[in-house]
Amino acid sequence: MGAREAGLPERVPVDGLPPRVTIWEVGPRDGLQNESAVVPVEVKLEFLDRLAGAGLTTLEATSFVHPKWVPQLADAEQLLAGLDRREGVRYPVLVPNERGLDRALNAGVGHIAIFASATETFAQRNLNSTLDEQFAMFEPVVTRARAEGLEVRGYLSMCFGDPWEGVVPAEQVVRAGKRLLDFGCSQLSLGDTIGVATTGQVAKLIETFGKSEVDVSALAVHFHDTYGQALANTEAALRAGVSTVDASAGGLGGCPYAESATGNLATEDLVWLLEGLGIDHGVDLGALVETSVWMAGQLGRPSPSRVVNALAG
Numbered sequence: 582m583g584a585r586e587a588g589l590p591e592r593v594p595v596d597g598l599p600p601r602v603t604i605w606e607v608g609p610r611d612g613l614q615n616e617s618a619v620v621p622v623e624v625k626l627e628f629l630d631r632l633a634g635a636g637l638t639t640l641e642a643t644s645f646v647h648p649k650w651v652p653q654l655a656d657a658e659q660l661l662a663g664l665d666r667r668e669g670v671r672y673p674v675l676v677p678n679e680r681g682l683d684r685a686l687n688a689g690v691g692h693i694a695i696f697a698s699a700t701e702t703f704a705q706r707n708l709n710s711t712l713d714e715q716f717a718m719f720e721p722v723v724t725r726a727r728a729e730g731l732e733v734r735g736y737l738s739m740c741f742g743d744p745w746e747g748v749v750p751a752e753q754v755v756r757a758g759k760r761l762l763d764f765g766c767s768q769l770s771l772g773d774t775i776g777v778a779t780t781g782q783v784a785k786l787i788e789t790f791g792k793s794e795v796d797v798s799a800l801a802v803h804f805h806d807t808y809g810q811a812l813a814n815t816e817a818a819l820r821a822g823v824s825t826v827d828a829s830a831g832g833l834g835g836c837p838y839a840e841s842a843t844g845n846l847a848t849e850d851l852v853w854l855l856e857g858l859g860i861d862h863g864v865d866l867g868a869l870v871e872t873s874v875w876m877a878g879q880l881g882r883p884s885p886s887r888v889v890n891a892l893a894g
């Protein structure tokens with residue numbers, strides 16, 4: 582069976598879940614930042630165009646980080662210059678500091694994401710900052726970006742477990758997350774950077790945010806699939822009221838500064854779940870599978886996504 586003729590699961594709506602989910606596609610950024618091969622900018626542009634063609638409307642395109650820290654995304658300017666922006670699609674980019682913001686503004690972006698750590702060690706490893714220094718770095722970025730009319734998402738990494746510090750207490754995560762929201766981020770994406778969370782922990786963290794007067798509609802979830810829990814954790818987050826879910830086409834991804842991080846939840850696996858639960862997602866699964874098979878060919882290794890493998894013809 583070819584991917585275009587792919588079957589879909591029976592739609593069986595379940596009470597208590599959101600009617601529609603926004604998929605925040607991170608493959609071009611979180612996926613490609615962790616590939617050992619540097620992907621040519623033309624291939625990245627085709628990837629973005631194919632993802633938009635498959636119906637995805639939020640495509641995290643690249644990062645304006647230090648090119649030595651993430652050489653895979655050192656072509657951010659070139660990529661933005663070559664991007665054929667489609668109507669109805671937004672192309673957020675990662676920005677760590679004011680230097681990154683200057684670069685992003687020059688490239689004409691309309692939406693950025695800052696990325697903080699919930700733990701001291703990962704702030705050091707990923708941002709060369711202490712926990713407090715990272716907030717001092719991000720605050721002026723958010724203020725200036727908002728003044729320029731940009732939308733700003735805040736990421737928070739290591740929300741459940743940290744390879745150096747172990748289990749991360751929910752209260753510590755909420756304290757850090759609230760600071761990003763207070764700076765003016767319109768959304769907070771809770772990252773399970775190393776994929777260790779389980780469903781009860783996810784429900785507990787979202788509930789702890791709720792008890793701290795954070796509106797659940799401002800939360801998104803970002804699961805890496807290291808321990809095979811990403812899909813189950815997504816359902817737990819949906820049940821807790823979250824309706825924005827990060828995923829990467831074909832399950833590409835990881836984080837170069839957290840060795841135990843593997844790929845993100847695969848977008849195809851997410852779409853299969855949402856479709857089965859009768860939740861609108863807007864994605865043409867066949868076209869997406871074809872895109873991931875094509876990208877796997879470019880990277881020279883098969884996609885780890887179960888749904889891609891089941892449907893690829």
Ligand code: HMG
Nearest residue numbers: 645646647650677680681696707708709736738772774836
């Ligand atoms: P640093 O080396 O401490 O930077 O890096 P610095 O401020 O000391 O500056 C040193 C030099 O770098 C200066 O140049 C700056 O201008 C330049 P010089 O004056 O020496 O010629 N510089 C820059 N150049 C270009 N673009 C910039 C930039 N900033 C400074 N933006 C820094 C600090 C934050 C920049 C560095 O640590 C960095 O780039 N880190 C990014 C790491 C990264 O991208 N990690 C992956 C993304 S996070 C992730 O994947 C997790 C997530 O998916 C969620 C989850 O899974 O949990 C989001």
Ligand code: MG
Nearest residue numbers: 611774835836
């Ligand atoms: Mg990530």
